[in-house]
Amino acid sequence: MGYIKNELDNEKILNYLKSRNINVELVNGSSYKGIKTLLIDDKVDFIVDNSDSDIKNKGKDIKEIFQFSSGPKYIITNKNNKELINEIDQGLNSINVEKNKGNTLYNEYFNKFFNDNINKHILIIVALIVFLILLKKEEKQLEVIIKKNRIINDLKKDNYILYYQPIVDLKHNRVRSVEALLRLRKDGKLLTPYHFMKGIEDANMMKEITLWVLKRVIKDYNIIRCYDNINEKDFYISLNVSFNEIKDREFLKKIVKIVNDNKIIKNSICLEIVEKFVVDEIEKIQENIKFLQDNGILIAIDDFGVEYSNLDLLKKIDSNIIKIDKFFADGINDSEISLKVIDFILDICRLSDKSIVIEGIEEKEQVDIIKTFLYEKIYIQGYYFSKPLDIKSLKAYTF
Numbered sequence: 001m002g003y004i005k006n007e008l009d010n011e012k013i014l015n016y017l018k019s020r021n022i023n024v025e026l027v028n029g030s031s032y033k034g035i036k037t038l039l040i041d042d043k044v045d046f047i048v049d050n051s052d053s054d055i056k057n058k059g060k061d062i063k064e065i066f067q068f069s070s071g072p073k074y075i076i077t078n079k080n081n082k083e084l085i086n087e088i089d090q091g092l093n094s095i096n097v098e099k100n101k102g103n104t105l106y107n108e109y110f111n112k113f114f115n116d117n118i119n120k121h122i123l124i125i126v127a128l129i130v131f132l133i134l135l136k137k138e139e140k141q142l143e144v145i146i147k148k149n150r151i152i153n154d155l156k157k158d159n160y161i162l163y164y165q166p167i168v169d170l171k172h173n174r175v176r177s178v179e180a181l182l183r184l185r186k187d188g189k190l191l192t193p194y195h196f197m198k199g200i201e202d203a204n205m206m207k208e209i210t211l212w213v214l215k216r217v218i219k220d221y222n223i224i225r226c227y228d229n230i231n232e233k234d235f236y237i238s239l240n241v242s243f244n245e246i247k248d249r250e251f252l253k254k255i256v257k258i259v260n261d262n263k264i265i266k267n268s269i270c271l272e273i274v275e276k277f278v279v280d281e282i283e284k285i286q287e288n289i290k291f292l293q294d295n296g297i298l299i300a301i302d303d304f305g306v307e308y309s310n311l312d313l314l315k316k317i318d319s320n321i322i323k324i325d326k327f328f329a330d331g332i333n334d335s336e337i338s339l340k341v342i343d344f345i346l347d348i349c350r351l352s353d354k355s356i357v358i359e360g361i362e363e364k365e366q367v368d369i370i371k372t373f374l375y376e377k378i379y380i381q382g383y384y385f386s387k388p389l390d391i392k393s394l395k396a397y398t399f
Helices: 010-019 033-040 062-068 081-156 193-202 206-224 249-261 279-294 326-330 336-352 364-371 391-395
Strands: 160-169 174-186 189-191 236-241 269-273 297-304 321-324 355-358 378-380
Touching (some): 081 193, 160 206, 160 391, 174 193, 193 206, 206 236, 206 391, 236 297, 249 279, 249 297, 279 297, 321 336, 326 336, 336 355, 364 378
Parallel strands (some): 174 236, 269 297, 297 321, 321 355, 355 378
Antiparallel strands (some): 160 378
């Protein structure tokens, strides 16, 4: 509420103040006694009056009051209309400026608060995501540790065993070699690699398993080579290695050391490369193959003709043995193309003095056709002759 004591045009001032949303009340008369009472009782916020020295404005002017006073505005004055209106304008404008400034400060604070909180929420979300990723990583690491411990435990308990599938030499009626195949005894069952190899890969223990297989092969070799059905002179045992293993020179040095430490006969161990070659690394692979061959280890390329469609590989990779995939063996008795492919590979191997093993032979008709091939170093592997056998059963094997 505003009080105006003005001897001039009260109506004009009243209308002006109302237009500025200031509630006013006219105070009539020239005596300020009642006004002083209002002032003393803090019912008047400020007074503008130059004519009466007894009435003070509490040390405030209109601008100051309009900026900081939160209550109703009481105006008592005898100034002329123009002076009063100007003074009120300054006060009101000051209010607007301060409000705008306040709004700006508030907006800046709000935006900072809001943005800071958004940033905090983003940080929380990011931290949560990172935590979940780390948790998942730790879970995977834990899974790896569990799988690794399980594999180590199975090795200690001799749950891993080797079976051997004969590779026969029909021309001389003998077992030329055997391929070592890993098996796992679990819950009374004999599992093939299909059921456990992924666990070994997930546990990053492929190389450890390969070295274990090699040591067991060397141990079994000294037993198997003495069997009556084995020609000890050039008998060998093959085991599978991956492309990643064959390109790792440091790992190959471990293989060579194991072979040399056991003083095994030269060319008695063959490494079968069972994965597709990476073309860009052929030169490096050939260097490693030569390193192995120089240390008395044979090299075979497995699944040739399917995994390796580039026949130029026969020239770039100096392997000792080529194993032709079962895909061609399946069609050898009814597909002219399969027969021609095998015949072509035979010609190449004959020129380079490589041995050939045809895999997946299961029918007599296939065997009869292979017998017609005029090449001394051609051998056969498949269920027609034998399934994989344990070391004891291999001793009694005949064909």
